[in-house]
Amino acid sequence: MNGADALVDTLLAGGVDVCFANPGTSEMHFVAALDKRPAMRCVLGLFEGVVTGAADGYARMADKPAATLMHLGPGLANGLANVHNARRANSPMLNIVGDHATYHLAHDAPLTSDIETLARPMSHWVRTTKRAEDVSADAAAAIAEARRAPGRIATLILPADAAWNEAPSRIATPAPPAPRRKVDAAHIKAAVAAIRSGKRTTLMLSNVALRADALETASRIAQATGVRLIAQQSNARTERGAGRVAIERVPYPVHQALDALKDVEQLIAIGAKPPVAFFAYPGKPSVMTPPGCHIQQLAEPDDDLGHALAWLADELGVAKSLKPELNPRKNLPLPTGPLNQDAISRAVAALMPEHAIVCDESVSSGRNFFSYTHGAAPHDYLQLTGGAIGLGLPLAVGAAIACPDRKIISLQADGSGMYTNQALWTEARETLDIVTIIFSNRAYAILRHEFASVGAGRPGHNASRMLDIDEPALDWVKIAAGMGVEAVRATTAEEFTKALQGAAGRRGPFLIEAVL
Numbered sequence: 001m002n003g004a005d006a007l008v009d010t011l012l013a014g015g016v017d018v019c020f021a022n023p024g025t026s027e028m029h030f031v032a033a034l035d036k037r038p039a040m041r042c043v044l045g046l047f048e049g050v051v052t053g054a055a056d057g058y059a060r061m062a063d064k065p066a067a068t069l070m071h072l073g074p075g076l077a078n079g080l081a082n083v084h085n086a087r088r089a090n091s092p093m094l095n096i097v098g099d100h101a102t103y104h105l106a107h108d109a110p111l112t113s114d115i116e117t118l119a120r121p122m123s124h125w126v127r128t129t130k131r132a133e134d135v136s137a138d139a140a141a142a143i144a145e146a147r148r149a150p151g152r153i154a155t156l157i158l159p160a161d162a163a164w165n166e167a168p169s170r171i172a173t174p175a176p177p178a179p180r181r182k183v184d185a186a187h188i189k190a191a192v193a194a195i196r197s198g199k200r201t202t203l204m205l206s207n208v209a210l211r212a213d214a215l216e217t218a219s220r221i222a223q224a225t226g227v228r229l230i231a232q233q234s235n236a237r238t239e240r241g242a243g244r245v246a247i248e249r250v251p252y253p254v255h256q257a258l259d260a261l262k263d264v265e266q267l268i269a270i271g272a273k274p275p276v277a278f279f280a281y282p283g284k285p286s287v288m289t290p291p292g293c294h295i296q297q298l299a300e301p302d303d304d305l306g307h308a309l310a311w312l313a314d315e316l317g318v319a320k321s322l323k324p325e326l327n328p329r330k331n332l333p334l335p336t337g338p339l340n341q342d343a344i345s346r347a348v349a350a351l352m353p354e355h356a357i358v359c360d361e362s363v364s365s366g367r368n369f370f371s372y373t374h375g376a377a378p379h380d381y382l383q384l385t386g387g388a389i390g391l392g393l394p395l396a397v398g399a400a401i402a403c404p405d406r407k408i409i410s411l412q413a414d415g416s417g418m419y420t421n422q423a424l425w426t427e428a429r430e431t432l433d434i435v436t437i438i439f440s441n442r443a444y445a446i447l448r449h450e451f452a453s454v455g456a457g458r459p460g461h462n463a464s465r466m467l468d469i470d471e472p473a474l475d476w477v478k479i480a481a482g483m484g485v486e487a488v489r490a491t492t493a494e495e496f497t498k499a500l501q502g503a504a505g506r507r508g509p510f511l512i513e514a515v516l
């Protein structure tokens, strides 16, 4: 039994049985230990951004952490953007980063770097395990940290000699996750008083308050009291569609967000952050609620949000018999004619299989998707939470590993898709049931709007060279084929619908390049 064996046994004992990996020499004993334990599913990503983004998608759907395996500082650095996104999603994640043997560090070999310093800004917890005898206890501590509500990033750095030296065979068991904290009675009382004051009040929800049962309670409160519901602009996971409660999100464009919130006199945040603009724009406000709006943080993301909502409903005297308002199932028509973002949303809405998981990194092309899909088959909706593009394709991989019986629909903008397109290879290698829709507008379209919004004027030659990706046009059918994923190109709504019907009726990875 060496340190690496102790690590994998501790992971398995802690319920961590998926490892998204991209290994190197310093992790070879870890790889050997994984090799001896078939209970651990090892999934190779051909770039660390795939590894960390997949771990995020897995955690969002499994409600528990996966492990990642990355190679020293540079491997971790490659994966950090999606660790950032995971942190913003409150996803539990356990990163294991190999390092040189402790005695080798003094020689400053080429791959030496300060891994702890790289890890810290994106991690809630960082530890280097210097001795094999500490591996199991440290791994158990890392699991416990990752599982702490609402989900945290733990990064454990494992020097090669801590992995290969002999370790005691006693395996540490991670402390079970503490139950989510109940909100303060005073917070509930204040919210009740605010709602009863007669002022225009909005409940803003995020995190697990966007799961179906919590949303039903929120809907009952809304019906009984007249408060309005709104979700944070981007959320890790929302349960929506037919038979679920409809909830809109705060829009991304500042003028739309200001407009959506202009009448709010009181905002009560439940697991959500009070709304701010994604970026600052000259002459525009940073805070999206109107001046003078009273903001109450009723519950933090790590609180028991379902309990907080149920308690609030009780205190408000919402009748137990009052039913939530649920979306009726709609028979949605298939689009015809030109292929544009609305046609794609309508086709997806009409053809979405029951309990699909939608991973949305459609950037500017999917803004209307929400409004088309309230009456679509019930589904989970996963978004980019941290704004660092390159999450969508890996997110779909992770969700598919967590939920092998569910169809994954990956709504992917073309520019963002190029950051981590290696995820397609993992889809093929693991035969994941993912249909990827590429919004092929051959531009960083959103940045053209942003260029104007920040007051930079009109893009000239140099700026356009940085905003368009049309020369040469990316050939997504070939990119997919080169990674083992079958693909077609669609240029009309009819072609797109036919391709999506085909993809919905079969299992395994498939990609549709929707040329816009």
Ligand SMILES: Cc1ncc(C[n+]2csc(CCOP(=O)(O)OP(=O)(O)O)c2C)c(N)n1
Residues within 6 Å of the ligand: 081, 362, 363, 364, 365, 387, 388, 389, 390, 413, 414, 415, 416, 417, 441, 443, 444, 445, 446, 447
């Ligand atoms: C890691 C990272 N790098 C750069 C950016 C800046 N950025 C925001 S959107 C975008 C391009 C988006 O293009 P695409 O994915 O094609 O979506 P579209 O705007 O065309 O809808 C870029 C480069 C970012 N958000 N994150």
Ligand SMILES: [Mg+2]
Residues within 6 Å of the ligand: 413, 414, 415, 416, 439, 440, 441, 442, 443, 444, 445
């Ligand atoms: Mg684009």
